[in-house]
Amino acid sequence: MQHSELILILDFGSQFTQLITRRIREANVYSEIYSHTIPIEKIKELNPKGIIFSGGPMSVYDDEAPDVDDKIFDLGIPILGICYGLQLISKKLNGKVEKASDREYGRTECEVLKSSVLFKDVKKKSVVWMSHGDNVTEPPSGFKIIAVSKHSPICAIENAERKVYGVQFHPEVHHTEEGVKIIRNFLFEICKCKGDWTPENFVSNSIKEIKAKVGPANVICALSGGVDSTVAAVLVKQAIGEQLICIHIDTGLMRKNESKEISELFNSKLNLNHIHIDASELFLQKLKNVSDPELKRKIIGNTFIEVFEKEAKKFENVKFLVQGTLYPDVIESVSVKGASATIKTHHNVGGLPEKMNLSLIEPFRELFKDEVRNVGRALNIPEEFIERHPFPGPGLAVRILGPVDKDKLDILREADDIFIKAIKQHNLYKKIWQAFAVLLPVQSVGVMGDSRTYENVLALRAVTSVDGMTADWFPFEPDFLAEVSNNIINKVRGINRVVYDISSKPPATIEWE
Structure with a gap:
C-alpha cells in the first residue's frame, strides 16, 4: 500500500525493535522495519519522514558490528538513534564511544539538562529504561548534550540544525515514563508528521487499491473463521462485491464443531x-x-493451494487469492536481521506463491493483529468475530506433537473445548490473547477406578499479548486449573495427566510447533 507518510526503522538486532513500530503506529503514523543493510537508494525511494536507528546487542567496535551507509546523514531526513543507534551516530560522526565502567540495565533516572524539541513538555527528571554496556563519552562535533543519567554522562544528544538526535535509553518500552511523549515529539515536532494512519483511512485506501488491482477479475478468499481471514473477506467484499468467491475448507483440523x-x-x-x-x-x-x-x-499449505486451485477452475476469470498474512508473520518468517535463523514457516508465508497459479491479495501484510481488529471494528464486524483468539493456519495439526490421526484429533478437540468453555464461563476470555490445549507425544502412568492406566499427557497454554511478537503466560487461579484438569481427565478418554505451560515468548514461541 502507498502511504502518505512513513517512519523508517532500521533494525540493528534489538529485542525492542517491534515495540518501536508499535509505539509509532499507536500515534497514528505508519512505520515499517527494514534491515540496517538497506541500500541508500531504497531509502530515497521510500522517502520517509523520519528514520529511527534501533538498539542492538553488539558494541559499535565489534568486528561484525551492524553499520549504515555514511550518506544517510546527508539525506536531510530527521534521525533518532536509540541505545546502539545513539552510539552508532556518535561513532559515525566522529564522537567517542567507550566501554562503560558501570553498565546500566533496567530502571534509572534521566535528567534533562537543556531545552530541546525532543523533550518538549517532558519532566526534568523521570524514570527511563536502560540496557547497555557502552557509553558515549564525547559527542560528535556540533552536538549538544541534552540529558544525563547516573551512569550515562551523555544520556541524550541533539544537532537541531541537522535534525539528528540520540538517546541512550529506550523510549519505546512501557517502563520509560515519558517515552510516548518523546516519540511523539520526534514524530510531530521534528518530522512534522500529520498522523493520518487510522483504521478508517486504511479501509478507504485499501478498497481503492483492491478495486484497481483486481479490475474485472474474480477473487477467491480462504475463510478459516479466524479474525484475519474474516476481516479480509469483509474488506475485499466491500471493494469488489460479487466478484469475491469465499471458500471455507474443513481440513479436519478444526476445533470442535467449529467448521459448522x-x-x-x-x-x-x-x-x-x-x-x-x-x-x-x-x-x-x-x-x-x-x-x-x-x-x-508445508504439506497443509500445499494441500490448501491444491484444493483452492481445483475450486478456482470451476469459476471463470479467477486470478487472485486473498490471505490474512500479518506483519509478525512476515517479520518472523523472513529475517530482517541479515543471517539470523528463521523461527518457523508461517502457513500464510511459507512459499505458497511459487506453488500456485493465482496472485496474492494480502491486505494485512503490514498490520499487527490488534490493528486488524481495529479495521474490523471500522467495518462494523460484530465483536464475537473481532475478539476471537488467534488460530494457526495448520489448525490442530501443530497442536498434536508427532503424527496426526483422527483419534488424536478427537481427543484434543474434546479437551480443548472443555478448556475454552471454562475460560468463557469464568469471564477470562477477553483477558487472554490466546488459549489452547496441546496433545503431547508422551504417555504416563495413572490410576483410574483402581486400575492402572497408561495414557496421554495434555498441556494447557494461555498467554497475554498485544500483537503476538512477545507474550506472557496467564496466571490462572489454582482452583481454576484444578477444575479444568479434573474435568478433562474425567470426561476425555485417553488423557490421564494435565500440565500448564508457564513459558513466555521469548524464549518460547506461543504455539508448541
Whole structure:
C-alpha cells in the first residue's frame, strides 16, 4: 500500500525493535522495519519522514558490528538513534564511544539538562529504561548534550540544525515514563508528521487499491473463521462485491464443531455466502505418519493451494487469492536481521506463491493483529468475530506433537473445548490473547477406578499479548486449573495427566510447533 507518510526503522538486532513500530503506529503514523543493510537508494525511494536507528546487542567496535551507509546523514531526513543507534551516530560522526565502567540495565533516572524539541513538555527528571554496556563519552562535533543519567554522562544528544538526535535509553518500552511523549515529539515536532494512519483511512485506501488491482477479475478468499481471514473477506467484499468467491475448507483440523458453526455465522451475520468443502480425508491422508512440524506446515499449505486451485477452475476469470498474512508473520518468517535463523514457516508465508497459479491479495501484510481488529471494528464486524483468539493456519495439526490421526484429533478437540468453555464461563476470555490445549507425544502412568492406566499427557497454554511478537503466560487461579484438569481427565478418554505451560515468548514461541 502507498502511504502518505512513513517512519523508517532500521533494525540493528534489538529485542525492542517491534515495540518501536508499535509505539509509532499507536500515534497514528505508519512505520515499517527494514534491515540496517538497506541500500541508500531504497531509502530515497521510500522517502520517509523520519528514520529511527534501533538498539542492538553488539558494541559499535565489534568486528561484525551492524553499520549504515555514511550518506544517510546527508539525506536531510530527521534521525533518532536509540541505545546502539545513539552510539552508532556518535561513532559515525566522529564522537567517542567507550566501554562503560558501570553498565546500566533496567530502571534509572534521566535528567534533562537543556531545552530541546525532543523533550518538549517532558519532566526534568523521570524514570527511563536502560540496557547497555557502552557509553558515549564525547559527542560528535556540533552536538549538544541534552540529558544525563547516573551512569550515562551523555544520556541524550541533539544537532537541531541537522535534525539528528540520540538517546541512550529506550523510549519505546512501557517502563520509560515519558517515552510516548518523546516519540511523539520526534514524530510531530521534528518530522512534522500529520498522523493520518487510522483504521478508517486504511479501509478507504485499501478498497481503492483492491478495486484497481483486481479490475474485472474474480477473487477467491480462504475463510478459516479466524479474525484475519474474516476481516479480509469483509474488506475485499466491500471493494469488489460479487466478484469475491469465499471458500471455507474443513481440513479436519478444526476445533470442535467449529467448521459448522462459523459457516452459519458467515451467512447469517456477515453476508459472506460461501462454498463449504469437506477435505478432511485428503488432509489426514497427506499428513499420515508425518512428525516434523515444518513438513506438516508445508504439506497443509500445499494441500490448501491444491484444493483452492481445483475450486478456482470451476469459476471463470479467477486470478487472485486473498490471505490474512500479518506483519509478525512476515517479520518472523523472513529475517530482517541479515543471517539470523528463521523461527518457523508461517502457513500464510511459507512459499505458497511459487506453488500456485493465482496472485496474492494480502491486505494485512503490514498490520499487527490488534490493528486488524481495529479495521474490523471500522467495518462494523460484530465483536464475537473481532475478539476471537488467534488460530494457526495448520489448525490442530501443530497442536498434536508427532503424527496426526483422527483419534488424536478427537481427543484434543474434546479437551480443548472443555478448556475454552471454562475460560468463557469464568469471564477470562477477553483477558487472554490466546488459549489452547496441546496433545503431547508422551504417555504416563495413572490410576483410574483402581486400575492402572497408561495414557496421554495434555498441556494447557494461555498467554497475554498485544500483537503476538512477545507474550506472557496467564496466571490462572489454582482452583481454576484444578477444575479444568479434573474435568478433562474425567470426561476425555485417553488423557490421564494435565500440565500448564508457564513459558513466555521469548524464549518460547506461543504455539508448541
